[in-house]
Every structure is written in structure tokens, then in C-alpha cells.
Amino acid sequence: MPVWANVFIRFYSLISLERRKTQADKNLLLLQSHHFLSMDPLQFGGDDPGAVTLGNFINYYEFHPPEERLNLLPDNLLLDRLNRPYVFLDIGCNTGALTTRLYEKLLPSIKSKDSCLESSENTCHMLGIDIDPVLIERAHGLNTHADRITFACLDFMSERNNEVFTQHLSQCGGRFDVIFCFSVCMWIHLNHGDDGLKRFLQDISDMAKIIVIEPQPWKCYKSAVKRLKRCHKTFPLFQNLTIREQVEQFIEDFLVTKCFFTKIHESLETKWGRKLLIFKQNQDTGR
Numbered sequence: 001m002p003v004w005a006n007v008f009i010r011f012y013s014l015i016s017l018e019r020r021k022t023q024a025d026k027n028l029l030l031l032q033s034h035h036f037l038s039m040d041p042l043q044f045g046g047d048d049p050g051a052v053t054l055g056n057f058i059n060y061y062e063f064h065p066p067e068e069r070l071n072l073l074p075d076n077l078l079l080d081r082l083n084r085p086y087v088f089l090d091i092g093c094n095t096g097a098l099t100t101r102l103y104e105k106l107l108p109s110i111k112s113k114d115s116c117l118e119s120s121e122n123t124c125h126m127l128g129i130d131i132d133p134v135l136i137e138r139a140h141g142l143n144t145h146a147d148r149i150t151f152a153c154l155d156f157m158s159e160r161n162n163e164v165f166t167q168h169l170s171q172c173g174g175r176f177d178v179i180f181c182f183s184v185c186m187w188i189h190l191n192h193g194d195d196g197l198k199r200f201l202q203d204i205s206d207m208a209k210i211i212v213i214e215p216q217p218w219k220c221y222k223s224a225v226k227r228l229k230r231c232h233k234t235f236p237l238f239q240n241l242t243i244r245e246q247v248e249q250f251i252e253d254f255l256v257t258k259c260f261f262t263k264i265h266e267s268l269e270t271k272w273g274r275k276l277l278i279f280k281q282n283q284d285t286g287r
Helices: 003-039 066-070 097-113 133-142 163-169 185-207 218-230 247-257
Strands: 086-091 124-130 149-153 176-182 208-214 261-269 275-281
Touching: 066 097, 086 097, 086 163, 097 124, 097 133, 097 149, 124 133, 124 163, 133 149, 149 163, 176 185, 185 208, 185 218, 185 247, 208 247, 247 261, 247 275
Parallel strands: 086 124, 086 176, 124 149, 176 208
Antiparallel strands: 208 275, 261 275
């Protein structure tokens, strides 16, 4: 065999080996990537966008339009006239569609209450938070009131002392005028257990004058578990939950008896079978 042919064969073999190694590396990287995504709680399971562990649905408002909840809010939600801006918090804001509509609904009543202020445009600030950075990025892109509405990627359960909270709380004397919790309790309960749900309720009551909360009934828990099960995933704490069929009543009782709030309104049901409950801080508790 000519020398040049031997050199060519060796050279070709080296290239082929390198190609095989490169492809193997790519396959390993792809496998690791899929493993990472399957372990990421922010990703939905399989090809079902409804199989989520944290409630971060990518198309949520297509099935739960903001107007459905807005129409159930009482006109006199804001009872007090203030000499400072109102400050609101929306926990689990998703892409911000409902947060924005809340701002637009509340602003006219605020203007009428505070018409004596120098600038009625300065009388309302809204903070929307969500655990999913992709949803928050979309919220930023859709925000038409960027000077009045702030969106932040935060986990309320681990970041309640974040500077974003402290900055907004400093504007309203240490308590948000209203905290909105639309269908978030179940996800906190499923991921943090009974104690986590209690801590969440205590924390929001320590930070709010008024709480608007939409608890999910137990049937929603079973549906969430079933969706994950089809993707071979589970909520590890689900089996240990002791607050179950009466979870809605538990939330109400806890806010009233443990957090010293008074229920001032209960709405009709939404089209998806949930009620809005509104609680106000008792003024004589000294808390």
C-alpha cells in the first residue's frame, strides 16, 4: 500500500472517530438537558401544558379571562380615603393580564376618592409577582402602565423580605392596601404542605389591610394530581396533607380566628366554580 494511502486512511479514521465522539457528546448533552427539564418544577410534564407543579400555566387567561373575576369584585372594595397612593400586590400574576385590568378597574374609584391630590395619576401602584421568569418576561412586554405597574419574578414563600416588597411596603405604611390571591393557595399547599399553607395565610395577613382570595376546592387538587400522574410525576407532599375536603372553609376560618381578619364579602361562583372571598383587617387587634 502506498504511503500516501496509509496516511489518508489513518487521517480519515481519526476524523470519523472525532465525529463519533462529538455526536456522543451531543447525545449526552441532550440527555442531560432532557433530564434537567424533567426535574425543573417550572416545566410542564410531557406534552400537556396543564401538567404543571407550580400553577404557571402558559395560556392561563385563554381559559380564565380577567373580566370574569373583575365582574365579581364589589364596587366599594376600597373603603378608605387616603392622603397617599394606594399600593396593591397581586400574587401569582402570570402574564399580568388580570393585574393590568385590576389597575384599570380600581383607578377611577381611586381618582374620585383622592381628587384633592395634586396628581390623581399618582394615587395607585400595583406590584405583580410570579415564580416563573418566562411569564414575567411576557408581563413586562405587555405592560402598558409601566410607570404604575411593576412585575417581578419572586417566590413569595422564600423571598418575602426581598427589596421589591420592602420598597412597595414603604409607600403604604408597612401594609399593602389590598393583596390579591387568585387561585394560588392550592399550589402553595401542594408544594409546601399544611404548614406552608398556614404560613402563607399568616404572611399575607401580616402584610395586608384587605385580602382578596380565591381558594381552590379539593376537586381541583385531585385534578392537578391526576394531570401530573399521566406524565409520571407527583406532588411529594400530597399524601401527607391533612387539610383536604374542607380546605376552603379552613382558609376562611384561619384568616378569621388566627389572623384576626373579618370576612366582608363572598362573591358568586366564577364559570370555573370558585368564589372570591374578601377579608379586612380588624382595627382593634393591635397587630
